[in-house]
Amino acid sequence: GQQVMQIPQYQHVQEGEDFTTYCNSSTTLSNIQWYKQRPGGHPVFLIQLVKSGEVKKQKRLTFQFGEAKKNSSLHITATQTTDVGTYFCAGVFTGNQFYFGTGTSLTVIP
Amino acid sequence: GAGVSQSPSNKVTEKGKDVELRCDPISGHTALYWYRQSLGQGLEFLIYFQGNSAPDKSGLPSDRFSAERTGGSVSTLTIQRTQQEDSAVYLCASSLALVWSPLHFGNGTRLTVT
Numbered sequence: 001g002q003q004v005m006q007i008p009q010y011q012h013v014q015e016g017e018d019f020t021t022y023c024n025s026s027t028t029l030s031n032i033q034w035y036k037q038r039p040g041g042h043p044v045f046l047i048q049l050v051k052s053g054e055v056k057k058q059k060r061l062t063f064q065f066g067e068a069k070k071n072s073s074l075h076i077t078a079t080q081t082t083d084v085g086t087y088f089c090a091g092v093f094t095g096n097q098f099y100f101g102t103g104t105s106l107t108v109i110p
Numbered sequence: 111g112a113g114v115s116q117s118p119s120n121k122v123t124e125k126g127k128d129v130e131l132r133c134d135p136i137s138g139h140t141a142l143y144w145y146r147q148s149l150g151q152g153l154e155f156l157i158y159f160q161g162n163s164a165p166d167k168s169g170l171p172s173d174r175f176s177a178e179r180t181g182g183s184v185s186t187l188t189i190q191r192t193q194q195e196d197s198a199v200y201l202c203a204s205s206l207a208l209v210w211s212p213l214h215f216g217n218g219t220r221l222t223v224t
Contacts, residue, residue, distance in 0.1 A: 006152075031210045042201060043153070045212035088153065096141055096160065096207055102152040 004029075004091040006101030014109050019076040021104035023089035030092050032072045034063060037103070038085045046074075079108045112136065114216035116202050122222045123192055131187040131219045135204030142185050143213065144177060145201045153201065159185060160207055192223045 005024045013019050023032065031050045035043035047056055049065035049072060056063045060083075062075045072091075076083055086105045090098040115134040123129050135142050144156040155169035159179045170176070174192075179185040189196055199220050203213040 033210075033212060035213075042215040042217050043203075043213070044215070048210055048212065050210065090213070092210065096205070096211075097155075097158060097166065098143070098213060099155070100145075100153040105150075 004089060004099045004101045006089055006104060008104055009102060010105045010107070012107045012109060013079050015081060016078050019079050019083070019106055021074050021087050021089075021106075023072045023091065023101050025070050025091050025093075027093060028069050029072075030069075030094060032065060032092070033090045033098070034072075034074055035088045035090060035100075036085050037088065041085075043088055076106075079106070081108050081110055084108050114202055114204050114214050116200075116216035116219050118219060119217060120220045120222075122224060125194060125223055126191055128188065128190045129192055129221065131189075131200050131202075131221070133185045133187070133202030133204075133216060135183065135185070135202070136214055137183075139204035139206055139214070140182065141205045141207035141211070142179055143203045143205075144185070144187050145203065146198045147201055147218070148198045156187070156200075189221075192221075194223045197221055197223045 007022050033048045034046040037043045047063050052069050053067045054065040060077045064073045086103040088103045089101040117132045140161045142159040145153040147153050157177045158166040174190045177187045199218040201218045203215045205211040205213050
């Protein structure tokens with residue numbers, strides 16, 4: 001079946017350090033979305049990437065979609081305690097079926 | 111406007127009992143999804159409804175699980191003869207189902223089977 005793999009599963013960083021999470025698929029994705037889930041909350045949409053090689057930025061967050069549209073990354077520069085949560089990628093292969101990665105849980109140590 | 115509404119927010123049930131979980135999507139959203147999230151785990155796809163099309167049930171873990179969507183709006187997820195391994199947060203999401211629309215999640219129902 002179609003799967004989206006995400007690494008690492010957990011990441012602890014000191015406040016101010018950078019953080020990156022990676023998603024990989026064995027088959028080409030039509031698009032990929034990123035979500036953030038705060039502790040005790042529900043996933044909230046962050047961004048969508050559609051084009052090969054696309055790069056989008058939201059303040060300290062940088063999202064990339066690979067040239068082959070099989071991988072994606074989320075990079076946070078100079079983490080803050082407000083960045084704490086679990087970050088999920090969700091890949092779409094065809095139609096509107098979303099395949100979520102396993103998530104990366106980010107802990108920021110003040 | 112109102113977001114995705116799920117009820118109940120918490121449900122404790124005894125093993126072997128049936129439970130019904132409800133999801134009221136955002137008005138106008140034609141796509142509706144159910145996911146299951148166990149403690150500290152990712153989102154496990156259960157079922158997907160799109161308009162009047164036959165639902166994609168490929169994620170339902172067993173025949174104890176079923177879901178329906180009435181009138182293209184409210185959805186009910188039913189778990190029969192609950193087992194302890196069914197304990198999880200059940201999340202509902204809806205979207206416009208336009209190409210690549212984002213998912214809007216509800217707050218989930220935390221199910222505990224004792």
